[in-house]
Every structure is written in structure tokens, then in C-alpha cells.
Amino acid sequence: MRASGGWRRSLFCLPLIFFITYLFPVLELHQYSNIEGLPRKHNKKFDHLVLGPAAGQGLHDRLQCQGLKALNKTHFSTLSNISNFQDTISFVTVFTVYNTTLPARVNDRSSNLVTVGNISYDKVERSMAILDVFINFIQVSMPQSNIIILTDPASKLPVHRNRVSVLPIEGEYSRGKLMLQRIRSYIDFLQRRLEEYSQRQDHVNHYIFTDSDVAVVGNLGQIFHNHPDFHLALTFRNNKDQPLNSGFIAVKGTPDGILRAKAFLQVVLETYSTKYMEASRMLGDQLALAWVVKSHPSFDVRRFSRPQAFMEEIHGASLLFLPCAVYNWTPPEGAGQFHGMPLDVKVVHFKGSRKRLMLESWNFFNSTACSGIADMLCLILKSGRTKYDF
Ligand SMILES: *[C@@H]1O[C@H](CO)[C@@H](O)[C@H](O)[C@H]1NC(C)=O
Ligand SMILES: *[C@@H]1O[C@H](CO)[C@@H](O)[C@H](O)[C@H]1NC(C)=O
Ligand SMILES: *[C@@H]1O[C@H](CO)[C@@H](O)[C@H](O)[C@H]1NC(C)=O
């Protein structure tokens, strides 16, 4: 599209972006209904899909879209070819629901209902729906993998799906402590795996710890296949204060990998508890991760400025740094990045007010209007700068 060069140059020029937005109204929407053009006011939150222009049009290595049709075949068409790596992969996510007592929930219900497709959800149902869609995408993209949900023993999650197990781990799962507890649960989980290994060592099972508001859209087995020597992998972006996102951590499933990854997470936990407790509600784990990595004497932070994977030995662990652009892609919001979507994107992260988009994306993917993951990625690319009602 003509505007792409302008988009990139005007990164810091908000009025121009508003102007361009105004000039490029909705593209073709065809069968997929209930969608409107990009809003002029970015602070409004929407209760339905809103599409704007797709970023990265005209860039040869970015997904090209015409309406909601992808012009590029992405790696997905070759999925079947690479899905038979030998090692098993398990996704691990920490998930808990804060189930208010029934009378409070009934009073609350009508004022907090949101509707996606034909279904209305209250707050608890909404987070369960996100978990469900998280599972759906993994089962489409990596059908051989398992999913393990670490949860508060008190939350009694009603999840009954194939290849999905719920593992209660004691801890303090209150909202304010959740990110701290999450690292503790990861460490506890890895400790249990080590104990299992000492009993039987049949085959390797790798672990990928993620937030549950992500859609896995590509095969992640190739991380372990292409990088045989790492213990723990993190995703990075070119962001001075928060270069590392804690929403995606891969651990090599060998005894050595598990042991060293666990020891590294213990250093992060210690840093969190001693330096970032005041931030414990949301960002403490990311700040602690960044501190542990950046304060390592041999680490060169300039490596975060180029989106290319690299390795570094820190606290006895071989860390693999993977670019967020591919392994933890977040829809651009406001005046953020306008570089579009790499053709080999593997994980889309619906951070912040984008949970609706996650559910809408699944519904679109599962509708007749969509011919595959790449079309759905066009929808996400065009809609990602919208803020939604949840
Ligand atoms: C993606 O599709 C566009 C439009 O058809 C094409 O010009 C471009 O070469 C494709 N990119 C790749 C990497 O195949
Ligand atoms: C896909 O699989 C076929 C048969 O198993 C193999 O010959 C081919 O090299 C594979 N292609 C890639 C790109 O891995
Ligand atoms: C469900 O949604 C479709 C459009 O997405 C609409 O045509 C249909 O009437 C809805 N059904 C109900 C029962 O609301």
C-alpha cells in the first residue's frame, strides 16, 4: 500500500498518523460482518471488531493482505512436514479464576457482560473462554503437544479437554502476587520434572511456559531442533526499559536443561523479591528478568536492537534470546511499531485490551469466511491497534 513508507517515517508523529488513519477507511469486509473502520479516537474501547489498514504493506518480508485475504502463503501450509520432530513439547501456563460468590456474581453479571459472536460472557466465563481459545490454537498448530495448566488448588478449574491436564500447585495466587507466584509455580513444576527424571529417563519432553492470552500459530518444535544447545529461551524486543517479555519462556527438557533453567529462574525470583516487590502486581517479573540479564558483565544490550536470535551464558545457563517479532508478536497499538507482521510469526500475544480480539480471531478462523491461519493473521494485523472492551 502507498502509505507504508510514510507509516514508518512518522513513528513519532501522532497527528500525521491520525491523518493517515482518516484517509484510509475500511477495506473490503465481505462476508465477515459486524466490523467497522478504524476509529479516529484511539482511547475509545470497542465491543466489536474494528479494522484499520494493515501495517507492513509493500515490505517484502511482511505479510501482505487484501482485505482479510492473505496474499502470502506463510509457513503454515508446510506444517505437516515439520510436525513430526521426535521430542514431545508441553505448553505450561499458570491460570486461576477469581470466582466470586454466587449472589455477588448474579448482581454483577448484567453490568459486566460482553458478547463475542453469539455468546455472552461474564468475567469468569470470559477468562475461561480465553483459556479455551489458547488450547484451540495449540491443538490446531501443534496437535502432538500437551498442555499443562498450573493453578491454585482452590480454583477447581472445569477443564476437560484431550491432552490437557490441570496441576494444582500450592501458593499465593491473589491478584497482587500473581506474577511472583507464577515464577514460584514454574520453579516448583521444574523441580517435579527433575524428580520424575531421576526415576525414568525414557524420552525428552520440552516445556514452553506462556501466558494464556497467546495464540500459537506456527510450529515451535523448530526452536529445539534448530538450537540444540540452549537451556532456557526468552523473547526480546528493542525496548529500553522492558526488553524482555515474561510471557514466553522455553525450557529444554533434558535433566541438565531443566536443572539450569530452574536455577536461573531462582535468581530471577530472588531479584524480584528483593528489588521489585512494589511492582509485583504486573511487571515485576519482567523487570527482574531484564535486571538479571542486563547486569551480567559480558552482556551487550545492543543485541536487543536487532531482531535476530542469539545465545548468552548467564548464571550457568545457556540462554537463547528469540525475537518477539516472531515468537511473541503483539498487535501494534497507538503510535507503536508499524512494521507489520513477519511471514514466519509463530506466536501472537493478545496483551492488554486485546482479549476480545483473541476470541474474535478464533471465531473468524473457525468460520467459512477464513481459508486458513494466514487470513486470520490479516484480521489480527488490521485490528491490532484497536483497544477493546476486554
Ligand atoms: C507476498 O505476497 C506479495 C503479493 O502477492 C508478493 O509481492 C511478495 O513477493 C510475497 N512475499 C513473499 C516473501 O513471498
Ligand atoms: C518434507 O517431507 C518430505 C517427506 O517426508 C521430505 O522429503 C522433504 O525434504 C521435507 N521438506 C522439508 C522442507 O522439510
Ligand atoms: C448468530 O450470529 C449470526 C451472525 O454472526 C446471526 O446471523 C444469527 O442470527 C445469530 N444467532 C442468534 C441465535 O443470535
Ligand SMILES: *[C@@H]1O[C@H](CO)[C@@H](O)[C@H](O)[C@H]1NC(C)=O
Ligand atoms: C465458579 O462458580 C460457579 C458457581 O459456584 C461454578 O459453577 C463454576 O464452575 C465456577 N467456575 C470456576 C472456573 O471455578
Ligand SMILES: *[C@@H]1O[C@H](CO)[C@@H](O)[C@H](O)[C@H]1NC(C)=O
Ligand atoms: C467451529 O465452528 C463450528 C461450526 O460453526 C462449531 O460447531 C464449533 O463448535 C466451532 N468450534 C470451536 C472449537 O469453536
